[in-house]
Amino acid sequence: MGNPFKSKAFVVLVPYIWLFVFFLAPFLIVLKISLSMTAIAMPPYVPAFDLSAGIGGILSDLKELSLENYAFLFSDSLYIKSYLSSLQIALVSTALLLLIGYPVAYGMARAPKAWRPTLVMLVILPFWTSFLIRVYAWIGILSREGLLNTFLTWAGLIDTPLTILSTNIAVYIGIVYSYLPFMVLPLYAALEKMDESLLEAASDLGCPPLKTFWVVTFPLSLPGVIAGCFLVFIPAVGEFVIPDLLGGSETLMIGKTLWAEFFSNRDWPLASSVAVILLLILVIPIVFFQNAQQRSQERNG
Amino acid sequence: MRKGPSLFNIVSVTLGFAFLYLPIVLLVIYSFNAGRNVAIWSGWSTKWYVAMVQNQQLLDAAWVTLRVGLLSATIATVLGTMAALALVRHGRFMGRTLFSGMVYAPLVMPEVITGLSLLLLFVAVGFDRGFWTVTIAHITFSLCFVAVVVQSRLVTFDRAMEEAAMDLGCPPFKTFFVVTLPIILPAIIAGWMLAFTLSLDDLVIASFTTGPGATTLPMRIYSAVRLGVTPEINAVSTVLIGIVTIGVISASLVTKRQEAERQKAERLAAAAP
Amino acid sequence: MAANAYSPIKRKFAPWDDPSAKPFIRFENVTKRFGDFVAVDDLSLDVYEREFFSLLGPSGCGKTTLLRMLAGFEKPSEGRILLDGQDISGVPPHRRPVNMMFQSYALFPHMSVEGNIAFGLKQDKMPKADIEARVQEMLRLTKLEPFAKRKPHQLSGGQRQRVALARSLAKRPKVLLLDEPLGALDRKLREETQFELMDLQQDLGLTFVIVTHDQEEAMTVSDRIAVMDHGQLVQVASPAVIYEFPSTRYVADFIGDVNFLSGKVSAVSGDDIDIKDDSLACTIRAHADNPGAKAGDDVWLAIRPEKMRISLDQPADTATNCVAGEVWDIGYLGDVSVYHVKLENGNVVKSTVANQTRLVERPISWDDKVWLTWPRDAGVVLTA
Numbered sequence: 001m002g003n004p005f006k007s008k009a010f011v012v013l014v015p016y017i018w019l020f021v022f023f024l025a026p027f028l029i030v031l032k033i034s035l036s037m038t039a040i041a042m043p044p045y046v047p048a049f050d051l052s053a054g055i056g057g058i059l060s061d062l063k064e065l066s067l068e069n070y071a072f073l074f075s076d077s078l079y080i081k082s083y084l085s086s087l088q089i090a091l092v093s094t095a096l097l098l099l100i101g102y103p104v105a106y107g108m109a110r111a112p113k114a115w116r117p118t119l120v121m122l123v124i125l126p127f128w129t130s131f132l133i134r135v136y137a138w139i140g141i142l143s144r145e146g147l148l149n150t151f152l153t154w155a156g157l158i159d160t161p162l163t164i165l166s167t168n169i170a171v172y173i174g175i176v177y178s179y180l181p182f183m184v185l186p187l188y189a190a191l192e193k194m195d196e197s198l199l200e201a202a203s204d205l206g207c208p209p210l211k212t213f214w215v216v217t218f219p220l221s222l223p224g225v226i227a228g229c230f231l232v233f234i235p236a237v238g239e240f241v242i243p244d245l246l247g248g249s250e251t252l253m254i255g256k257t258l259w260a261e262f263f264s265n266r267d268w269p270l271a272s273s274v275a276v277i278l279l280l281i282l283v284i285p286i287v288f289f290q291n292a293q294q295r296s297q298e299r300n301g
Numbered sequence: 302m303r304k305g306p307s308l309f310n311i312v313s314v315t316l317g318f319a320f321l322y323l324p325i326v327l328l329v330i331y332s333f334n335a336g337r338n339v340a341i342w343s344g345w346s347t348k349w350y351v352a353m354v355q356n357q358q359l360l361d362a363a364w365v366t367l368r369v370g371l372l373s374a375t376i377a378t379v380l381g382t383m384a385a386l387a388l389v390r391h392g393r394f395m396g397r398t399l400f401s402g403m404v405y406a407p408l409v410m411p412e413v414i415t416g417l418s419l420l421l422l423f424v425a426v427g428f429d430r431g432f433w434t435v436t437i438a439h440i441t442f443s444l445c446f447v448a449v450v451v452q453s454r455l456v457t458f459d460r461a462m463e464e465a466a467m468d469l470g471c472p473p474f475k476t477f478f479v480v481t482l483p484i485i486l487p488a489i490i491a492g493w494m495l496a497f498t499l500s501l502d503d504l505v506i507a508s509f510t511t512g513p514g515a516t517t518l519p520m521r522i523y524s525a526v527r528l529g530v531t532p533e534i535n536a537v538s539t540v541l542i543g544i545v546t547i548g549v550i551s552a553s554l555v556t557k558r559q560e561a562e563r564q565k566a567e568r569l570a571a572a573a574p
Numbered sequence: 575m576a577a578n579a580y581s582p583i584k585r586k587f588a589p590w591d592d593p594s595a596k597p598f599i600r601f602e603n604v605t606k607r608f609g610d611f612v613a614v615d616d617l618s619l620d621v622y623e624r625e626f627f628s629l630l631g632p633s634g635c636g637k638t639t640l641l642r643m644l645a646g647f648e649k650p651s652e653g654r655i656l657l658d659g660q661d662i663s664g665v666p667p668h669r670r671p672v673n674m675m676f677q678s679y680a681l682f683p684h685m686s687v688e689g690n691i692a693f694g695l696k697q698d699k700m701p702k703a704d705i706e707a708r709v710q711e712m713l714r715l716t717k718l719e720p721f722a723k724r725k726p727h728q729l730s731g732g733q734r735q736r737v738a739l740a741r742s743l744a745k746r747p748k749v750l751l752l753d754e755p756l757g758a759l760d761r762k763l764r765e766e767t768q769f770e771l772m773d774l775q776q777d778l779g780l781t782f783v784i785v786t787h788d789q790e791e792a793m794t795v796s797d798r799i800a801v802m803d804h805g806q807l808v809q810v811a812s813p814a815v816i817y818e819f820p821s822t823r824y825v826a827d828f829i830g831d832v833n834f835l836s837g838k839v840s841a842v843s844g845d846d847i848d849i850k851d852d853s854l855a856c857t858i859r860a861h862a863d864n865p866g867a868k869a870g871d872d873v874w875l876a877i878r879p880e881k882m883r884i885s886l887d888q889p890a891d892t893a894t895n896c897v898a899g900e901v902w903d904i905g906y907l908g909d910v911s912v913y914h915v916k917l918e919n920g921n922v923v924k925s926t927v928a929n930q931t932r933l934v935e936r937p938i939s940w941d942d943k944v945w946l947t948w949p950r951d952a953g954v955v956l957t958a
Contacts, residue, residue: 459678459680461676461677461680462680462682464645464647464667464674464676465674465680465682466682466693467647467666467668468646468667468668468672468674469668469673469694469697469741469742470668470669470697470698470745471697472666472668473666473668480682484682563727566728567728
């Protein structure tokens, strides 16, 4: 066959090359920049790799790389606290999402068959509308003069307005709200596939309903649980928009920190080192996630 | 399920959906609020919609966002479909683990990392930032979502149909376009819509990779929000929500009607000898 | 010479017996490996033109792999496949003059019945008018004219099967391959379709190769059956020969019901072979149509239940071909009764009797003492 477009390799190579150039290679550049120093210049870092200087030039540039940014990161407790706080917030949010999302997904899976596509559509619909806008809506709800306080005061439940906005609690609400479809959908997919006759068999053999849930339903839904948790936890660690709009000055999240270093302080090298550390922290969960994805695809194939 | 939903099930689903939709409903209502304050109702008014339409910055940003969205979604769909084909059909090829890693990672990668890394790439090669860099960035992370959607459809695709086509004389390359593609088209379209939405919605990556003249709508909204709650944003949001809702509802109505026709036809056929 | 009970049954259409006939399909020492697993093991087979040939065997015996190699979807690891004298081992499926009817039918859901049938003809770039004519012909042949414009999801299972058949015949292939085509149909429809397929094959003069695990189906439709086991051919012969003259216990057991009486050869004299089993009182005397058996060999007599005569009365000669036992169980199937008789040595043997008279109470009942007898030529002596 003469036509190269017909070659099987073409189908593999084109996306491969794209992803390699625009996804993987940039990480190497981030690593390199993280080893550079900031400068009042464009680009605001030195050394800039000047290929025109040849191999000699590159080697001399390499000598100027340093781990100073990393040393700074580890010496300043702000960064360490940000990483830990981000992990904590992401973990707690994931747990909350599982707690809230599971009953919703379970209820959807038990709904009459005719309703299920509609319910799925209703879960997906908010996702199609702007994420930014939905987070922004919560500002109006949670602020001191916002809807929630107005309602609670009117109902006589509180005397002074609650400060929810600009606290970590608002961040939790925001993350749980925004990521809910990402938790519900994989859970629903796993629960819907479950063979109902397994529950009937358990009941027939004498197992009470609650116990049946823990020994039959939950274990079988585990792939969905894992998928949902990873889909939520990993991006939540690096989340920026929600802590920025809903969180306060004491909300330490590494996404915010990275953004501030980059846009406010114009310290690209430091921002890069923040990114590299974040990536290193997340590599293990990401690899787990990919393995789980591969295995579930193979099982379904 | 034979037993049907319990009270607990019904309550959890209702509460869950209420939680999901409350902010959206509030936004829509307050876009018609004559006053600026979100919590105080000052009467019905459409003045924010008028202001929105007169806001040239907003309209420009919307236009940029639309163009980026259409272009990146289309290219991402092509690339994502190819990636899905590669993963499902081409078995163990060299570098497959790396490839599948690169396809799945962006699904969960924090946007600040992808945004930063792409920007640094563009700067390092001296690529001027603007419309094209944002588009390239969007293509890169959208294609992974398309790949996942198309892949799950491909996995359940009955390959016997391709074999039947080849058996009847259709060469493999042509078989893909004449048999496979038409059948997996719904998944590809779903992938396109997903890529389009992701692009329309993206703030972080656009902020990193954009340049002069290519400010997107989410960026405008974000800066407006940072400065304080402006009700024009409510109007914009409502319009966007309205467009999406109409789109999704009509798509699902069409699908429902097709499904009902299908079932009716199947029942007719089953009754026949 | 008239066909006697000892020679294989002769048929009018038997090119495999004709030394001058050239095989239409030939598998030459074909082996197929999937990693460590050997699906087809050094298999050689000839199929003649206008044959209705069955590949029969349990799941995993390699019959489907063999068919797919013929269609071109698998390449042989070793060996060659010849079609009409030409080596097609390297020819891709879309260039072979062979068409296949798939087990799942594999109809194109986005095309109508006409579209499906015309698909192969379009690939050959046939003129539009000719395509039209051929499609109409196929629709007539398979009685699908009223459904021409429908899409597959608007058809019943039986109708879809006919579309798959029409589509695979549209190009008038030299060979039609059928992969378990009748599995999804209910019993009555399956039987009707079997006869329709046979008529079609005769009328069109095509060569059919069918893969099936249903031995009744193979027996009904085939000119010859190839019984396979673990990638190898065990016996290739016409249905009657396979049934009455199986070559091994595997074949005898696979097709229909059979009793095995085992023992050692005690004497071979002329046409007769005597077999003795110490746990049975009588001597088994059979026809020595298996020339390999010698005195002292371990052999089995394979005898079909319908060939065993059951009686409450003691026969005259109890020394030869006669065993006694107790009726242990009875299977009443309406048209026949199957008596399970427990012999003196503990083995259970089946005897099938046609219920020729209308009785509710049968003369032979549970726990009755009965005698089973059979003539010398009723069973086959097997050494494997």
